[in-house]
Amino acid sequence: MSGINDFCFKIGTVNGTGSASANALLMQAIFRMGIPVVGKNVFPSNIQGLPTWYEIRVSQDGYTARTAPFDLMVAMNPGTYARDVKEIAPGGWLMYDSSWPMPRALLRDDITVIGIPLGEMCNATFKGDRERTLMKNIAYAGALAALLDIDMDVVQAMLQEKFGKKKHLLDSNHKAIRLGYDYARAHHDCPLPCHLQRLDRTRDHILMDGNTAAALGAVYAGATVGAWYPITPATSLMENFRAFCEQFRRTADGKRNFCIVQAEDELAAAGIVIGAGWMGARAFTPTSGPGISLMSEFVGLAYYAEVPAVFFDVQRTGPSTGMPTRTQQADLLSTAYLSHGDTRHVLLFPANPEECFTMARDAFDLAERFQTPVFVMMDLDIGMNDWMCKRFEWDDAYRPDRGKVLDRAALEKVEKFFRYVATNGDGVAARTLPGVDPRGSYFTRGSGHNKLGGYTEDADEYREVVDRLVRKLAAAGEATPAPEIVLSEGATAGVVTVGGCRGAVLEGLDRLKEQGIVLDYLRVRGFPFNAAVRDFLARHERHIVVEQNRDGQLRSLLILETGTDPKRLGSLCDYGGLPLGTNRVIEGVKALLEGVPA
Amino acid sequence: MTSIPKPRVQHPSSTRNALGLSRRDYEGGMSTLCAGCGHDSVTAALIDAFWQLDIEPHRVAKLSGIGCSSKTTAYFINQAHGFNSVHGRMPAVATGANAANRELYFVGVSGDGDSLSIGLGQMCHAIRRNVRMLYVLENNGVYGLTKGQFSASADIGSKSKKGEPNVQPPIDPVLLALTLGASFVARSFSGDKAQLVPLLKAGLMHGGFALVDVISPCVTFNDHEASTKSYLYTRQHYHEVAPVDFVPLRREIAAAGPVEGGGAVRSVTMHDGSTVHFRMLADDYDPTDREAAYRYVRAAHQRGEVATGLLYVDQGNADMHGVNGTVDRALTSVPFEELCPGNAKLQELMEEYR
Ligand SMILES: Cc1ncc(C[n+]2csc(CCOP(=O)(O)OP(=O)(O)O)c2C)c(N)n1
Ligand code: SF4
Numbered sequence: 017m018s019g020i021n022d023f024c025f026k027i028g029t030v031n032g033t034g035s036a037s038a039n040a041l042l043m044q045a046i047f048r049m050g051i052p053v054v055g056k057n058v059f060p061s062n063i064q065g066l067p068t069w070y071e072i073r074v075s076q077d078g079y080t081a082r083t084a085p086f087d088l089m090v091a092m093n094p095g096t097y098a099r100d101v102k103e104i105a106p107g108g109w110l111m112y113d114s115s116w117p118m119p120r121a122l123l124r125d126d127i128t129v130i131g132i133p134l135g136e137m138c139n140a141t142f143k144g145d146r147e148r149t150l151m152k153n154i155a156y157a158g159a160l161a162a163l164l165d166i167d168m169d170v171v172q173a174m175l176q177e178k179f180g181k182k183k184h185l186l187d188s189n190h191k192a193i194r195l196g197y198d199y200a201r202a203h204h205d206c207p208l209p210c211h212l213q214r215l216d217r218t219r220d221h222i223l224m225d226g227n228t229a230a231a232l233g234a235v236y237a238g239a240t241v242g243a244w245y246p247i248t249p250a251t252s253l254m255e256n257f258r259a260f261c262e263q264f265r266r267t268a269d270g271k272r273n274f275c276i277v278q279a280e281d282e283l284a285a286a287g288i289v290i291g292a293g294w295m296g297a298r299a300f301t302p303t304s305g306p307g308i309s310l311m312s313e314f315v316g317l318a319y320y321a322e323v324p325a326v327f328f329d330v331q332r333t334g335p336s337t338g339m340p341t342r343t344q345q346a347d348l349l350s351t352a353y354l355s356h357g358d359t360r361h362v363l364l365f366p367a368n369p370e371e372c373f374t375m376a377r378d379a380f381d382l383a384e385r386f387q388t389p390v391f392v393m394m395d396l397d398i399g400m401n402d403w404m405c406k407r408f409e410w411d412d413a414y415r416p417d418r419g420k421v422l423d424r425a426a427l428e429k430v431e432k433f434f435r436y437v438a439t440n441g442d443g444v445a446a447r448t449l450p451g452v453d454p455r456g457s458y459f460t461r462g463s464g465h466n467k468l469g470g471y472t473e474d475a476d477e478y479r480e481v482v483d484r485l486v487r488k489l490a491a492a493g494e495a496t497p498a499p500e501i502v503l504s505e506g507a508t509a510g511v512v513t514v515g516g517c518r519g520a521v522l523e524g525l526d527r528l529k530e531q532g533i534v535l536d537y538l539r540v541r542g543f544p545f546n547a548a549v550r551d552f553l554a555r556h557e558r559h560i561v562v563e564q565n566r567d568g569q570l571r572s573l574l575i576l577e578t579g580t581d582p583k584r585l586g587s588l589c590d591y592g593g594l595p596l597g598t599n600r601v602i603e604g605v606k607a608l609l610e611g612v613p614a
Numbered sequence: 615m616t617s618i619p620k621p622r623v624q625h626p627s628s629t630r631n632a633l634g635l636s637r638r639d640y641e642g643g644m645s646t647l648c649a650g651c652g653h654d655s656v657t658a659a660l661i662d663a664f665w666q667l668d669i670e671p672h673r674v675a676k677l678s679g680i681g682c683s684s685k686t687t688a689y690f691i692n693q694a695h696g697f698n699s700v701h702g703r704m705p706a707v708a709t710g711a712n713a714a715n716r717e718l719y720f721v722g723v724s725g726d727g728d729s730l731s732i733g734l735g736q737m738c739h740a741i742r743r744n745v746r747m748l749y750v751l752e753n754n755g756v757y758g759l760t761k762g763q764f765s766a767s768a769d770i771g772s773k774s775k776k777g778e779p780n781v782q783p784p785i786d787p788v789l790l791a792l793t794l795g796a797s798f799v800a801r802s803f804s805g806d807k808a809q810l811v812p813l814l815k816a817g818l819m820h821g822g823f824a825l826v827d828v829i830s831p832c833v834t835f836n837d838h839e840a841s842t843k844s845y846l847y848t849r850q851h852y853h854e855v856a857p858v859d860f861v862p863l864r865r866e867i868a869a870a871g872p873v874e875g876g877g878a879v880r881s882v883t884m885h886d887g888s889t890v891h892f893r894m895l896a897d898d899y900d901p902t903d904r905e906a907a908y909r910y911v912r913a914a915h916q917r918g919e920v921a922t923g924l925l926y927v928d929q930g931n932a933d934m935h936g937v938n939g940t941v942d943r944a945l946t947s948v949p950f951e952e953l954c955p956g957n958a959k960l961q962e963l964m965e966e967y968r
C-alpha cells in the first residue's frame with residue numbers, strides 16, 4: 017500500500033474527548049471525494065478517559081478489510097504512544113501533538129515524525145477547557161487534510177451543513193480546521209506520498225453502520241413491536257428503529273404506529289416479542305451474547321410452540337461479559353441450537369450493512385412463514401462501524417410473507433381447526449390469530465402437545481410433532497439466502513467463511529491468486545445450511561474455514577450438519593476481538609495449505 | 615399428581631347473556647387439578663365474570679406461566695386463544711400481546727411461585743408499565759406443582775405439611791403492588807365467589823393493570839391446621855374491607871342504588887363509564903387513597919387478618935398505550951402500506967448518509 021488512494025491510517029485518542037466527530041468528518045470527506053473508504057472504531061467499554069482508536073482505510077479498489085500496519089499514525093494520546101509507534105509500517109509517518117515533545121526513546125529510525133503543536137495553538141485560540149479539547153480534534157483533522165490532500169471545499173461544505181445554524185460553533189470549527197491545515201502546510205511537506213486524489217467511485221454508495229441498516233430493514237418490513245434491553249453493541253439498533261419510526265410511523269394526529277418497550281431484561285424482551293408474534297405482529301429484539309443467553313428458555317418455547325420471533329444478535333467478544341466493545345462471531349454454535357431439548361434455529365449471516373437491511377426483511381418473512389425464531393447474526397464490526405455500501409433500494413411491490421394464517425373466511429371452510437397439522441411437505445401447519453374468530457381458538461403451550469394442539473405425555477404423539485419440526489427447519493434452511501460463491505478456474509481447495517470476514521477473505525484470495533494459489537470461495541448466509549453449501553463442500557477434498565471465534569464454530573456446524581469428514585476442513589480462527597485483517601487470512605491460509613496449523 | 619376431574623355444575627340452559635350465550639359457552643377443558651383445589655373455584659368465578667359481562671369469548675386472550683394455577687387458563691373459555699408460557703414470564707408475553715393488539719380483553723393467571731419468586735421482576739414491570747389486563751394471582755403459599763415447597767407468600771411461622779415452619783418473611787403482592795403504583799389492587803378468597811366475581815369484573819373493565827390476589831388454598835399440600843393459607847385459616851381471619859358491586863355501563867339504571875347489607879356506599883366510575891359501588895364495612899376506608907390503603911392492609915396483616923375487597927383503585931393513570939401514544943386500533947390491523955415508508959422516502963433518506 018502506501019500509495020495514492022491506497023493507504024491506511026490510525027488515530028489514537030482518549031475517549032470522551034470528542035474525537036468521534038473529527039474522525040467521522042475525515043471519513044465522510046474522503047467518501048465525498050469519490051474515494052472508497054472504511055472506518056473501524058476500536059473503543060473501550062468506558063465512558064471517559066480510556067484509549068480509543070479509529071482506523072481509516074482508503075482503497076480505490078474498494079477493499080474493506082482492516083489492514084495493519086499503518087502508513088500513518090496520528091498519536092493524540094501520550095498514554096499509548098509506545099504501542100502506537102510500534103504499529104507504523106516501515107517508512108511510514110507519525111503525526112503527534114508536539115506541544116509536549118515525544119520522548120526520544122519512543123521514536124523509530126524508519127519513520128518520519130510530523131509534529132504539530134495542536135494543544136499550544138488551541139490553547140492560544142480558544143477559551144475554556146471544553147472548547148480547547150474539542151477543537152484540538154478538529155485541528156488534527158485540519159492537519160490531516162493538508163497532509164493527505166483532502167479537498168478543503170468538501171470539508172468546508174460539511175462544516176456548513178453540520179453547524180450552519182449555530183454560528184458560534186461554525187466559526188470555532190472553521191478556525192480549528194485552519195489552525196491544523198495552515199500549520200501543516202507551513203512546516204511540513206504536503207501532501208505526503210500517500211494521499212488522496214478525487215475519484216468517482218462512491219456515487220451510488222452511502223456510509224452507514226449495520227445497526228442503522230437493520231433498523232431501517234425492520235421499519236420497511238413492517239415491524240410494529242420492538243422490545244429491548246440496552247446492551248453494547250446492539251443498543252443503537254433500537255435507537256435507530258425508534259428514530260425512523262418517529263420519522264415515518266406517526267399518523268396525521270401524531271399517534272404512533274409502533275410500540276417499543278424497554279424491557280426489564282432480555283428475558284422479558286424475548287417474551288414480549290413472542291407475545292406480539294403470537295398476536296400476529298412483526299416483532300423483534302436486538303441484543304448481544306449475554307442477552308441471547310438469557311433469552312434461551314423463551315426461544316425454546318417459540319421453537320416448540322411455533323411462534324414467529326426475530327432476534328438480532330450483534331455479537332461481541334467472549335463468554336460472560338467478555339470484551340463488550342470488541343467483535344467476534346462466537347455465538348454461532350450456541351444460537352444454532354439455543355435452549356434445552358432438541359432445538360434448531362434459523363440463522364441469517366449478513367456480511368455488511370446492505371445485507372443487514374435485506375436480511376432484516378428476510379428474517380421477518382422467514383419467521384412468519386416457518387413460525388419459528390429467526391436470528392440475524394450480526395457483530396460489532398458490522399453493527400457499529402460505518403461501511404461504504406451501495407445505496408439501498410426498496411421494491412414497492414413487496415408484501416410481507418405472513419405464512420399460513422387462516423382468517424375468518426378460511427376458517428369458515430375448515431370443518432374443525434387443529435393447530436399443528438401440516439398439510440404439505442414443508443412441515444408448516446396453519447395458524448390462527450387471537451381475536452379473529454372463535455373457530456380458530458387453540459391453546460398455545462410449551463408443554464407436551466399433540467398435532468391437534470392438545471396436551472400430551474404420549475411418546476408417539478410427542479414424536480410426531482417434533483419430527484415435523486425437523487422437516488420444517490430443513491425447509492426453512494432451503495429458504496434462507498443462498499451462499500455467496502466465487503469460483504476460480506484451477507482452484508485446488510475452497511475457503512468457507514461467514515459474515516464480516518468477507519472483506520478480508522476476498523482480498524486475501526486476490527493476493528493469494530497473485531502468488532499462484534487459487535482457491536474457491538463460499539460465504540454461508542443462512543442456517544440450516546442449504547443444498548448449495550453441501551454441493552460446494554463436495555467440489556474439493558479440502559477446505560479452510562475462516563471465522564472469528566476460538567473454537568471453529570462454523571466448522572463444527574458444517575461437520576455436524578453436513579456430515580463432512582473433519583479432516584477435510586482446516587480451521588483458521590481469529591478471535592482477539594478486532595475485525596479480521598487481510599494479512600491474517602493470507603498467512604493463515606498459506607500455512608494451512610502447507611500442513612501447518614494456522 | 616392426582617387428576618380427579620371436577621364435577622361440572624349444570625346451569626339452566628335458559629340463562630343466557632346479552633350475546634345469547636350460556637355460561638357453558640365460557641367453560642373450558644376439564645380441570646385436572648386436585649378435587650377441592652382453590653384454583654378451580656377461581657376458574658368458576660372467571661367464567662361467571664366473563665359471562666356476566668357479555669364479553670365475546672374469542673375477544674379474550676388468556677395467558678399464564680407454569681404451575682397448577684397457570685394450568686387453569688385451559689379450563690375456561692374454550693373459544694378464546696390461550697397461552698401457557700414459561701414459569702414466571704407470563705407478564706412479558708402479555709405485554710407483547712397487548713402491545714400488538716390492544717383491542718382484546720387480557721387475562722393473566724399466575725401463582726405465588728410464578729409471580730412472587732421466579733417472575734417477581736416481570737410482575738413488577740407489568741404493573742409499572744400499567745399493561746391493561748386482569749392479573750389473577752392464585753395464592754396458596756406453596757409451589758403446588760412441584761409438591762409443596764414454601765413459596766415467597768408463606769407467612770412466618772406457617773408450617774409445611776411435614777411440620778417445618780417457614781422462617782422467611784412473606785412478600786405480600788397487595789402491598790408490593792401498592793408501592794409500585796398499581797392502579798387497581800384487590801384481594802379475595804377462592805371460597806367467596808360473591809366477593810370474587812364482581813372484583814374480577816371490575817378488574818376486566820379497568821383501564822390498566824388490575825391485580826387480584828386470590829387466596830386459593832392448595833388442598834393437597836397446604837390446607838392443614840398449621841398453615842395460614844388453608845380454607846379454615848382464611849375463613850377465620852377473613853376481613854372484608856370494601857366489598858364491591860360492579861355495574862357495567864349499560865346496566866347502570868337497573869342496578870343503581872344502595873347495595874344490600876348496609877354500610878356506606880361509595881362509587882368509582884371506571885374509564886368506560888361502568889361503576890364500582892363500594893360498601894364500606896371498615897370505617898373511613900378510602901379505596902382511592904394509596905397511603906391509607908397501604909397502612910390499612912399492613913395493620914390488618916399485623917393483627918393476623920386478611921384484608922380483602924377492592925383495596926385501591928385509580929382510574930386516572932394512562933396504560934402502556936396511553937403513555938406510548940399508540941394508535942387506537944390494534945397494531946396488527948394497521949395495513950402494511952401505512953407501515954412501510956416506500957422507496958421514494960428511502961431514496962430521500964439515502965442522501966443523509968452521503
Ligand atoms: C425455569 C423453571 N424452573 C422450575 C420449574 C418447576 N416449577 C413448575 S411449577 C413451579 C412452582 C409453581 O408454584 P406456583 O406458581 O405457586 O403455582 P401453584 O402450583 O402453587 O399453583 C415450579 C418451581 C419450571 N417449570 N421452570
Ligand atoms: S395447587 Fe395443590 S390442590 Fe391445587 S392442583 Fe396443585 S397440588 Fe392440587
Ligand SMILES: [Mg+2]
Pocket residue numbers: 681725726727752753754755756757758765
Ligand atoms: Mg402456589
